Amino acid sequence: MAVASSDGEYEDDPESYHSGDSEEYQMDHRPWLERTAVKRDIQDLYTVKGLYNPSLGLYRYRVVDRLGEGTFSSVYLAYDSLHNLHNNVYWLPEETKSPVGNLCVETGHQVALKKILVTSSPERVENELSILENLRGCRNVSPLVTAFRDDDQVIIVLPFHACDDFRYFYRLMDPPKIRAYMTCLLRALKDIHARGIIHRDVKPANFLFDYESGHGVLVDFGLAERYQSPREATCQHEPATRSHLHGQRCRTDDTLTVEQAVYDARKRSRAGEGKVGFRQEDARPAVKTNRAGTRGFRAPEVLFKCPDQTVAIDVWSAGVILLSILSHKFPVFNSSDDVEALMEIAALFGRNSMQRCAMLHNRTFISNVPTLDEPPESLASLILRLNPHLYTPHQPDPTPEEALEHILAVDCALDLCAKLLHVDSTRRITAAQALRHRFLGNAEDDGPDEQLDPTEGKCGLLHRWVDGQRG
Known part of the structure; x- marks a missing residue:
């Protein structure tokens, strides 16, 4: 994966992209050849500077899989390593508001990262974020956790919802x-x-x-x-x-x-x-x-x-x-x-x-x-x-x-x-x-x-x- 050096620049990790290297991912459900392509996609995501917290010297989100792709965005499964540093009561479901829930001390809380494709117009991205902000408190609507931008790349953080096809x-x-x-x-x-x-x-x-x-x-x-x-x-x-x-x-x-x-x-x-x-x-x-x-x-x-x-x-x-x-x-x-x-x-x-x-x-x-x-x-x-x-x-x-x-x-x-x-x-x-x-x-x-x-x-x-x- 890509790592941050002491001066804040990103360097390539010599780690192999071989499809068998899946310890840091959750891709057992994928064919081996498909894992390689998804991993390369995740490595590209790590180049977005908002994923790294320089003051703590660690990645805020650890991406483990790609959940889906659409015309205007891709969605990834990740763990929020800094979950305990923030008040997340407003978006957590009732069963996970206790210290246990989906929270793991080593990995963090599961979230979904929505990467808006750079071909999307700025007005479209602004409209989606504005609407998500206005819909806080709506029942059965996935709430906005946060969002950040790196040049023309926008990442929207949402709760992860387990679901069936x-x-x-x-x-x-x-x-x-x-x-x-x-x-x-x-x-x-x-x-x-x-x-x-x-x-x-x-x-x-x-x-x-x-x-x-x-x-x-x-x-x-x-x-x-x-x-x-x-x-x-x-x-x-x-x-x-x-x-x-x-x-x-x-x-x-x-x-x-x-x-x-x-x-x-x-x-x-x-x-x-x-x-x-x-x-x-x-x-x-x-x-x-x-x-x-x-x-x-x-x-x-x-x-x-x-x-x-x-x-x-x-x-x-x-x-x-x-x-x-x-x-x-x-x-x-x-x-x-x-x-x-x-x-x-x-x-x-x-x-x-x-x-x-x-x-x-x-x-x-x-x-x-x-x-x-x-x-x-x-x-x-x-x-x-x-x-x-x-x-x-x-x-x-x-x-x-x-x-x-x-x-x-x-x-x-x-x-x-x-x-x-x-x-x-x-x-x-x-x-x-x-x-x-x-x-x-x-x-x-x-x-x-x-x-x-x-x-x-x-x-x-x-x-x-x-x-x-x-x-």
């Missing part, structure tokens, strides 16, 4: 496990939405769930943004407010024009003029809006390029996850572009639903695919077609009471899934309402929705304009 357990989940998973996810969304934050990339890979303990945390706010309410409606729905986080339908000066455009498009389609599809040379101005997210989890309003996207897009993504769990199919949507993604959604909800959804965002949806006129009778019927054993209890010999309890729980889960996946964003259930749904309802979430004081400074731009008045 969604692909290995989503088909094994019974109603209690599904309830625990969705409760943790929706609590995280409720808390961040109350602070005016849209995650924009909710998916299983960004929700770390420990199957055994039933606890999960939302991570990776690299694409997150603060909701900025427009001064006036830009679509056929009002901007979001604290009392209506997903906005409300409304009529604008453009309503009649949009309705006429939809009527004309339907008329041309029925007349069989053959003008359904893409124009080879489209002179219309391009619509620019935020389309950030992962394919298969983007809400219809994102695909329709709605300029006023609310926190409802995160709720849709949570519904897609629940749909995967119930249907035993992952990923549910696997399109390569936005048009195919819209067609996948239309295959579930039908042509008429998508046309109404498009009109809500000042768009038209026209297709000559005949099967769109015959969508599944309901979302529940489609799920049962994909997973015919959904109503079968997981116990080997269930009692009549256990079987009835399982059936009722599945009914409630199907109802919640349909409410999370409403194509009309203004009618889609909020995270707070979902937590009060009969499938998830519990005493902790039965109270009134959180109403934050604008003077607390936790909601950023959300309270500049609230219900038409300056906050």
Whole structure:
């Protein structure tokens, strides 16, 4: 590894990079050839000066493995050697606030180091750090421990959360496990939405769930943004407010024009003029809006390029996850572009639903695919077609009471899934309402929705304009 000399400069350690030299790492789960590449990556990380504490003459973080790689960052498992020198109560879980916990005198406390790739824009990095700072205290959200910079290299320190791969357990989940998973996810969304934050990339890979303990945390706010309410409606729905986080339908000066455009498009389609599809040379101005997210989890309003996207897009993504769990199919949507993604959604909800959804965002949806006129009778019927054993209890010999309890729980889960996946964003259930749904309802979430004081400074731009008045 790289070590620091007495004058603070870094020197190369003659230690071998051979894949068998793993005493200082935790890579037994990796093939030998893969270990070499990961070790070289870790050595490059040690060149960041913030990892070394010159006053104590030791590395603050001892990196032992790489947890994952993404488009904009890489995440590493490390031990905080100086953990005992700081007050870490605010981010440690309850079970680790005792002197024992995950703390080891020789190694320190486990943390995750997120290395932002140098190709990321400074504005993007600043936005992520600012949002993480604003989300302190949110339930089921991985909190910011600290961050440091070395020239153009930024390292974000986060708690390490033990988790399981969604692909290995989503088909094994019974109603209690599904309830625990969705409760943790929706609590995280409720808390961040109350602070005016849209995650924009909710998916299983960004929700770390420990199957055994039933606890999960939302991570990776690299694409997150603060909701900025427009001064006036830009679509056929009002901007979001604290009392209506997903906005409300409304009529604008453009309503009649949009309705006429939809009527004309339907008329041309029925007349069989053959003008359904893409124009080879489209002179219309391009619509620019935020389309950030992962394919298969983007809400219809994102695909329709709605300029006023609310926190409802995160709720849709949570519904897609629940749909995967119930249907035993992952990923549910696997399109390569936005048009195919819209067609996948239309295959579930039908042509008429998508046309109404498009009109809500000042768009038209026209297709000559005949099967769109015959969508599944309901979302529940489609799920049962994909997973015919959904109503079968997981116990080997269930009692009549256990079987009835399982059936009722599945009914409630199907109802919640349909409410999370409403194509009309203004009618889609909020995270707070979902937590009060009969499938998830519990005493902790039965109270009134959180109403934050604008003077607390936790909601950023959300309270500049609230219900038409300056906050």
